[in-house]
Amino acid sequence: xxxxxxxxxxxxxxxxxxxxxxxxxxxxxxxxxxxxxxxxxxxxxxxxxxxxxxxxxxxxxxxxxxxxxxxxxxxxxxxxxxxxxxxxxxxxxxxxxxxxxxxxxxxxxxxxxxxxxxxxxxxxxxxxxxxxxxxxxxxxxxxxxxxxxxxxxxxxxxxxxxxxxxxxxxxxxxxxxxxxxxxxxxxxxxxxxxxxxxxxxxxxxxxxxxxxxxxxxxxxxxxxxxxxxxxxxxxxxxxxxxxxxxxxxxxxxxxxxxxxxxxxxxxxxxxxxxxxxxxxxxxxxxxxxxxxxxxxxxxxxxxxxxxxxxxxxxxxxxxxxxxxxxxxxxxxxxxxxxxxxx
Numbered sequence: 001x002x003x004x005x006x007x008x009x010x011x012x013x014x015x016x017x018x019x020x021x022x023x024x025x026x027x028x029x030x031x032x033x034x035x036x037x038x039x040x041x042x043x044x045x046x047x048x049x050x051x052x053x054x055x056x057x058x059x060x061x062x063x064x065x066x067x068x069x070x071x072x073x074x075x076x077x078x079x080x081x082x083x084x085x086x087x088x089x090x091x092x093x094x095x096x097x098x099x100x101x102x103x104x105x106x107x108x109x110x111x112x113x114x115x116x117x118x119x120x121x122x123x124x125x126x127x128x129x130x131x132x133x134x135x136x137x138x139x140x141x142x143x144x145x146x147x148x149x150x151x152x153x154x155x156x157x158x159x160x161x162x163x164x165x166x167x168x169x170x171x172x173x174x175x176x177x178x179x180x181x182x183x184x185x186x187x188x189x190x191x192x193x194x195x196x197x198x199x200x201x202x203x204x205x206x207x208x209x210x211x212x213x214x215x216x217x218x219x220x221x222x223x224x225x226x227x228x229x230x231x232x233x234x235x236x237x238x239x240x241x242x243x244x245x246x247x248x249x250x251x252x253x254x255x256x257x258x259x260x261x262x263x264x265x266x267x268x269x270x271x272x273x274x275x276x277x278x279x280x281x282x283x284x285x286x287x288x289x290x291x292x293x294x295x296x297x298x299x300x301x302x303x304x305x306x307x308x309x310x311x312x313x314x315x316x317x318x319x320x321x322x323x324x325x326x327x328x329x330x331x332x333x334x335x336x337x338x339x340x341x342x
Contacts, residue, residue, distance in 0.1 A: 012054060012055050013052035013055070014054065014056075014089065014192060014224045015052065015053040015076070015087070015088070015224065016086075016087070016088040017049060017050055017051050017072075017076065017085070017086070017087050018085055018087075018088075019048050020049045020050070020072065020075060020082055020085035020086070021044075021049070021082060021084045021085050021248075022045050022082055022083050023043065023083045024042070024045055025040060025041070025042055026041045026042070026043050027039075027040040027041045027042075028041075041296050042296065043295045043296050045068050045071040045295060046072055046075065046082075047247070047249050048085070048248075049072055049248070049249065049250055051243055051250065053224055053225075055191075055222075056222050056223070057224060057240040058224070058225040058227050058238055058239045058241075059227070059240070059243060060227040060228070060229060060239035060243070061226070061227070061229075061242075061243045061244075062229055062231075062232060062243070062244055062245070062271070063230065063244060063271075064246075066292060067247060067248065067292070068245055068247070068248040068249075069196075069229075069245055070196055070228060072226075072228075073194045073226060074196075076094075076194055076226060077110055077111070077112045078110075081095070082095060089106060089109070089110060090191075104138055108134075108138040108140070109188075109190050109191045111134070111185040111186075111193055112185065112195075112196065113193060113194070113196065114196055115196050115197040115198065117174055117175075117180070117181055117201060118169075118177065120181055121169040121180060121181065123169055126165065126166060127155075127164055127165045127166070127168070127172075127180055128148070128165030130169070131155070131165070131180065131183050131184045132148075132150075132151050133184070133187075134184065134187045134188040135150060135187050135188060140187075140189070151165055151187070152165065154183040154186055157217070158180070158182050158186075158213060160176065160179055164180075173206075174201060174203070174206065175210060178198060178202060178206075178210055179210070179213070182213065182217070186217070191223065192223070192226070193223055193224070193226075194225075194226045194228070195214070195225055195226065195227045196228045197228055197229050197230070199229075200229070207234070211237055211238060215237075215238065232271065232272070232275060233275075236256060241254065241256060242254060242255075242256050244259075244265065244267065246304055247292060247293060247298055247303040247304075248295060248298075248303075249303065250329075250331070251265045251304065251320075251331045251332065252267075252268045252331070252332075253328070254327060254328035254329065258327045260272075264330040264340070265331070265335065266304065266309070266334065266340065267304050267307075270307075290307035293306065299316075301315050301317045301319060302316075302318075302319060302331075302332070310334040310339055312337075314337075315333050315334070320332055323335075
């Protein structure tokens with residue numbers, strides 16, 4: 001595993017991900033391939049991702065659609081099994097998690113907030129049953145009165161009324177539904193939450209309310225977050241560190257302030273150049289065109305080289321590895337060779 005920028009003041013890692021990869025077979029049926037002489041088609045959704053998340057902090061993953069952010073999130077919570085790599089939670093190998101009580105005790109400490117509050121809540125259940133489900137599944141509480149009290153307390157925590165537990169999801173706005181999703185995620189008292197673009201389906205004013213709520217809950221409950229987003233303004237507010245993903249790999253990983261002050265990788269700079277310069281600073285921008293390559297047939301070498309204005313011969317033939325550059329980890333031959341200044 002490469003060195004991590006979290007070492008030093010953030011020594012205790014709650015989550016450790018090492019060389020994580022996930023492939024998806026999207027081939028046509030076997031007989032069709034045989035008759036037409038087609039090879040198998042494999043999507044390399046995640047292609048060797050490594051990071052740690054210190055306890056009580058937030059790591060954000062950003063990048064264009066299709067870069068593998070959501071796949072990483074689903075791998076970490078166990079919705080997908082990795083093709084290779086390891087995921088450790090509080091020292092426990094999640095890829096070899098035992099069944100029974102020991103496994104349930106670990107899984108109870110991990111939960112996920114999904115992107116779409118309209119699709120992630122069962123429309124046929126009352127809110128009280130939605131929030132109480134993890135309590136019953138993990139056996140946290142068995143007495144129905146205690147469960148009802150816990151649900152009421154959670155609704156207050158997310159700034160809803162205990163009486164809202166009697167309603168159905170369709171009776172709430174998008175922001176209120178996401179508050180219900182957060183309450184459900186907190187019901188089994190987890191230590192780690194994976195947040196998959198939890199505000200992207202909400203209005204801007206509602207986004208701010210949800211983000212502030214999540215920050216308050218983190219401080220109050222000591223939560224650790226993996227925050228998935230494509231919105232740089234959101235991750236700047238929420239994260240302690242940011243990992244920039246491109247075509248299944250992390251190309252830059254740095255503390256939030258360092259990344260915004262001095263982005264190193266050309267792709268990171270491209271993302272920042274896409275932000276409107278409202279202060280009219282006149283700073284020079286590096287135009288980067290082209291489309292994201294197909295993960296079924298990624299280009300050789302650095303996957304970003306077809307779009308990179310600094311690409312050289314080495315970029316076209318050798319995959320760059322994450323290297324330490326000050327407080328930043330960056331995977332770029334141009335940075336390593338000094339062809340791209342800080």
